[in-house]
């Protein structure tokens with residue numbers, strides 16, 4: 001089987017590449033990534049010399065580059081991870097989110113149709129459903145109500161996938177996952193930002209009152225779910241993936257400080273994110289009942305494992321946090 005993985009140098013994509021080589025020998029992988037600030041080939045250094053692995057630096061929205069790739073290779077499946085993924089950046093710079101997340105997806109859909117790819121998996125997010133009150137869960141039929149430019153661009157891509165299934169008969173499926181955590185996550189997202197700031201004895205910027213709720217899932221559990229959906233998901237269906245693991249941001253930050261043995265005085269309340277969604281929570285019964293997906297990680301173990309990964313990979317995140325990221329950080333937090 002030959003897979004095209006887009007965005008394979010990012011957080012979830014690189015974890016997925018590792019999962020393929022660890023659990024599914026014989027599968028070959030082409031990884032297309034444009035290497036934005038979030039793409040890091042260091043995440044993949046243990047696979048670069050594998051005969052079944054090939055990296056191509058290209059933008060998924062670049063139609064001629066994609067045409068060249070798809071005409072040269074016959075892919076059995078495309079898994080589209082490539083996207084601009086950070087809500088805060090989508091607030092200051094929405095246009096790039098439309099280019100990569102919407103137009104990029106459309107180019108890939110065209111290629112998948114034209115070159116008769118058997119399966120297209122769109123990696124989406126629970127953020128397309130908008131925000132929940134204190135109770136209730138997102139199910140696959142919850143109406144789309146995205147609130148940020150990021151989630152609006154992901155919802156747009158989902159609608160395009162739906163249209164290509166309905167109009168052209170493309171064999172595609174969509175996954176919508178809750179917040180991931182684990183190794184190789186760029187330290188702009190909550191968990192790695194708080195871990196690495198605490199390790200540098202820097203302030204931990206908590207937005208608003210810290211009472212927003214997220215449902216955390218270990219990236220490896222997410223990747224296993226994606227593999228199952230690719231293999232067995234019903235065409236045209238959406239599968240929610242979540243950790244059944246809701247945390248108020250503030251409690252989670254305090255938990256990280258306890259693990260790291262650092263004082264709560266590092267917590268700094270900063271101006272809230274505009275349009276900040278209050279609560280996300282996924283009902284994942286469909287993927288559990290239909291495809292037999294199960295969680296492997298319990299959160300306390302997963303979190304400790306993740307903290308340990310950042311402790312063991314200081315050079316990785318110090319490099320990632322240097323250079324251009326410093327400028328972004330100053331602008332975003334004024335700290």
Ligand code: NAD
Nearest residue numbers: 007009010011012034035036038039059060083085100180
């Ligand atoms: P990430 O930002 O860590 O990685 C994105 C990767 O895509 C990077 O390697 C980047 O270089 C690449 N990329 C961006 N634009 C590109 C383009 N136009 N062409 C080619 N490559 C491009 O993101 P992530 O956290 O790994 O997220 C992967 C996918 O999962 C995204 O589609 C995201 O919307 C979705 N998702 C993420 C989460 C989460 O918690 N991180 C949760 C649900 C869904």
Ligand code: TYD
Nearest residue numbers: 087179188189190191205206207212214249
């Ligand atoms: P994030 O990791 O950006 O994921 P998302 O917004 O896509 O859910 O943020 C997770 C939660 O943490 C969200 O409620 C915003 C909050 N947050 C902070 O309080 N401070 C921060 O510096 C960041 C990056 C996020």
